[in-house]
Amino acid sequence: GNSVTQMEGPVTLSEEAFLTINCTYTATGYPSLFWYVQYPGEGLQLLLKATKADDKGSNKGFEATYRKETTSFHLEKGSVQVSDSAVYFCALSGSNDYKLSFGAGTTVTVRA
């Protein structure tokens, strides 16, 4: 079945540092890939998505590129802020699948 593996956290950074969260997946066919963010005390929000190979999703300074050859969808941000402190989830949906499969989540803390 489909599955998502994320790098383990927690990750602690200083403001303006570069952030990378690794995500790799296993799926048949051509899945769609997503990053969700969960701010403290809130539900998950869709951060960005990519629906086909080589697509780049971007939002709020975050980017992720759908790499089919390496089955990866790593999340990056060039200069993080304290407000980026959250839990980040990588997720995928199969090409003919109504289900969304989530990774374990990575907790990111940004210090001033």
Place this chain on the structure above:
Amino acid sequence: EAQVTQNPRYLITVTGKKLTVTCSQNMNHEYMSWYRQDPGLGLRQIYYSMNVEVTDKGDVPEGYKVSRKEKRNFPLILESPSPNQTSLYFCASRPPGLVNVGEQFFGPGTRLTVL
């Protein structure tokens, strides 16, 4: 404002005492689902509903029930809660169709503790 609401937000109960967590959305979405979030496991789907009166099991349905009598509401029922159901629960909804599978709107979560 488009939103998914859940109640209660926090609940402490005892083993075996039936409880219901309500979920309501105001976006006229056909698809709704329940997840539980546990450390190191991410989100796991409990049940989902493609439309009114249509529900199906997710990955971890044991010990849970749901009903979908109206489009906007999708309550989660624990008939006889046990301590292993202590978790953070999220309700979500989304528009219909495969293209919208990832466009999920999540509620704020319900923190449940079963003693």
